[in-house]
Amino acid sequence: MRLDLADLRLFIAIVDTGSITGGAANAHLALASASERLRKMEAEIGVPLLHRHARGVTMTEAGEVLARHARPLLAQQQRLRQAMHAFACGQRGTLRLFANTSAMSAFLPGKLAAWMAAHPAVQIETEERTSADIVSCILAGVPPAHPLAEKEEVAFAAVLNEPLVALYQTSALQQHIEQHAAELGQALNVRVRMSHFAGLCEMVAHGAGGAILPRVIAERYRQRYSFAVIGLQDRWAQRRLCLCYQDDASLSPAMRRLLEWLRQP
Known part of the structure; x- marks a missing residue:
């Protein structure tokens, strides 16, 4: 029948x-x-x-x-x-995002929280990945009394011998930084490793060493802890955050809506 x-x-x-x-x-x-x-x-x-x-x-x-x-x-x-x-119509689905450490810590949380509140049926899976193309505005943070604190910018090579506080090597950002040190034939002088930026900034403020972290993170925690912020001159440290995908045709309606939201200032 x-x-x-x-x-x-x-x-x-x-x-x-x-x-x-x-x-x-x-x-x-x-x-x-x-x-x-x-x-x-x-x-x-x-x-x-x-x-x-x-x-x-x-x-x-x-x-x-x-x-x-x-x-x-x-x-x-x-x-x-x-x-x-x-x-x-993009109101339901599962989206998968790869982001570097900076985006995961400073950009995505606020953006995603508001977007997900407006799209309760959409699930988002995020994963931290290394990506040289989207490492954003890397700066070096040092205690206010440090000799480098008088400078506005320094070369990455100038801080390699300085005692540093760093993230764990499982961090995508930390892997990226240490890769550039290896390209200069050196290793970072790491005194202690922390699991998050808040711990890094607190250790810097107490004189444990300098740290290399994104500008937006440094500026945020400088309001809470006392340390100087110094720019890195190297081109690799002057990166912008990018949204990467294959092509428009590969995007689901939900992903298009999310990308439009993330592009907003």
Whole structure:
């Protein structure tokens, strides 16, 4: 038996209105088309589904069974349509974002919190990754009494022999910094490693050493701790945060909405 959802929708419309004319109108079909479709349904099933009367139609026993099974199917189809519409309009889905340490700590939390509040059915998976193209505004932080504190900018090579407080080597940002030190044939002089920027800045303020961290992080924690902020002159340290994806066609509606939000100042 080959009945499609359009057949079932027409049949229920006829039953609910009590006439083939009314059912055809509700199903947005011409009367002749609706009558022909109903005839084919009855031929496919092999028994009449409706009793035709001068004042309309009533269901046969077979028609009652068909209606009883058709209604839940149509209701499920409507729920499915609504669920798929949520994906199509970007209101539902799972998005995966890779971000460097700076973006994860300073840019994404506030942006994502507001966006996710407006899109409660969208799940976002974030993962910290190393990316030389999106390392942003790396600066060196030192205690206020440090000899370098008088300078506005220094070369990265000038701080390699200084005692430093650093993130753990599992951090994408720390891996990036130490890679540039290795390219100069040196290793960082790390006294202690911390798991987060707050710990780094507090250690710097208490004279444990300098630290290399993003500008936005340094400026944020300088309001809480006392340390000088010095710019790194190296080109690799002057990076801008980028949004990277294959092409527009590869983006889901939800991802397009998120990218539009993240581009806002």
